[in-house]
């Protein structure tokens with residue numbers, strides 16, 4: 700059985716003081732039942748990670764955390780880069796790789812994304828590999844092929860053992876930050892195709908165990924429909940994860956606290 704994962708990608712928002720306040724509010728809003736039902740994670744900016752680590756460790760919180768990116772390199776003269784080793788040392792569980800904003804604004808192609816996936820594994824971090832098509836590709840009907848090509852490009856030299864622990868996130872670019880959420884059927888179509896391709900690339904057992912998230916304008920009033928789809932195992936939430944109360948509602952799939 701796949702345990703759902705709800706991950707909040709804060710993007711370039713919230714300084715370390717705001718991060719502390721947000722995680723405290725989130726911890727207060729969540730109960731053990733919520734954590735039993737879904738893994739709950741935040742992906743703050745690098746500069747917040749130490750503060751989040753201190754809070755999570757000190758208060759023994761069940762909130763997981765990770766980074767939004769990492770270097771493809773492990774150490775050395777790479778000004779401005781952050782290595783997987785540094786993130787692992789800060790207790791990160793996850794690292795997002797290949798987010799469409801990295802692909803778009805930092806020209807990250809499949810080769811770089813693949814190198815970053817491999818770097819994450821070298822440091823025992825779980826990659827949250829993001830794939831998804833832009834509006835033009837969607838309108839031309841090429842969205843499934845596009846997402847599958849990104850998946851295959853990112854998984855070169857990734858072993859079955861490594862692939863078994865990956866998290867995938869299908870994020871149609873036209874739905875990110877636009878309020879234009881994909882329908883549950885749109886999400887299922889691509890998430891189902893991603894799982895089927897994992898079975899071809901590896902085997903059925905690997906494919907059946909991998910968590911596949913949907914991302915793009917997820918809110919507490921649309922999460923339930925998305926979660927009802929058989930191949931959708933959670934959400935990668937952007938804007939709505941900055942509000943701890945709203946993110947907590949998303950973490951319980953839009954239901955009221957139990």
Ligand SMILES: O=C[C@H](O)COP(=O)(O)O
Nearest residue numbers: 708875876915916937938
């Ligand atoms: O990583 C998160 C996605 O980019 C979704 O962002 P959003 O929820 O603000 O649309």
